[in-house]
Amino acid sequence: MKLDSRIKIVDITEKAEYEKYIYRCLAPMPFRRYARRQKYLQEAVPKGFRKKLLIFNDEVVGTIEYAPAEASGYPIKSDNVIVMNCVWVLRKAKGHNFGKLLVEDMVKSEANASSFATIALENHWSPWFIKWQMEKLGFKSIDSSQVKHKIKHLEQGFTIHVMWMPIKENAEPPTMDWQKLLEGETFCMAHPLYRPQNWKGSILELIK
Numbered sequence: 001m002k003l004d005s006r007i008k009i010v011d012i013t014e015k016a017e018y019e020k021y022i023y024r025c026l027a028p029m030p031f032r033r034y035a036r037r038q039k040y041l042q043e044a045v046p047k048g049f050r051k052k053l054l055i056f057n058d059e060v061v062g063t064i065e066y067a068p069a070e071a072s073g074y075p076i077k078s079d080n081v082i083v084m085n086c087v088w089v090l091r092k093a094k095g096h097n098f099g100k101l102l103v104e105d106m107v108k109s110e111a112n113a114s115s116f117a118t119i120a121l122e123n124h125w126s127p128w129f130i131k132w133q134m135e136k137l138g139f140k141s142i143d144s145s146q147v148k149h150k151i152k153h154l155e156q157g158f159t160i161h162v163m164w165m166p167i168k169e170n171a172e173p174p175t176m177d178w179q180k181l182l183e184g185e186t187f188c189m190a191h192p193l194y195r196p197q198n199w200k201g202s203i204l205e206l207i208k
Helices: 016-024 035-047 098-109 131-136
Strands: 007-011 050-056 059-068 081-089 115-122 140-149 157-166 204-206
Touching: 007 098, 016 035, 016 050, 035 059, 050 098, 059 098, 081 098, 098 115, 098 131, 115 131, 131 140, 131 157
Parallel strands: 081 115
Antiparallel strands: 007 050, 050 059, 059 081, 115 157, 140 157, 140 204
């Protein structure tokens, strides 16, 4: 798809002038280099991690972050799979299919991949990773677990889905290491499953 002249998708993975977007994405929080993100990037970038921004009318309104499974922020495994850590379009830029453009750019850039995977959340209080949104982007749920958070909204269970988008006929469905995922995420402070640095043990638990 040819991009509108007002739209640019820029790979910022190793561009110093965009460093604040490597660390805080589009989240309204002060920019700072925090140790766990820095450690993740140091290990993931040499293995194929990519982060891109979508710029519309000279304003950053969207982002996507992805990597091969061995450099992913999630414990998702499969042969030749690219795992999308996140995709995010600001609410004020809705209605332009920017999320779809970012995913299409990822697929085009990773032409040798057999499939793409990510997570989705259902009945979670966060506005990110909503299942129907991931389905609209071309992913489908192939596995799920019901969990609850140990700090926030203790009375509210929610479901985490493994979302998959095969590209090639021989693509192998990915698997999730659920016990590892229950520990929570550390690669991004804005992530709905983020585990605070001072928290000991898993941040999530399975609902029996």
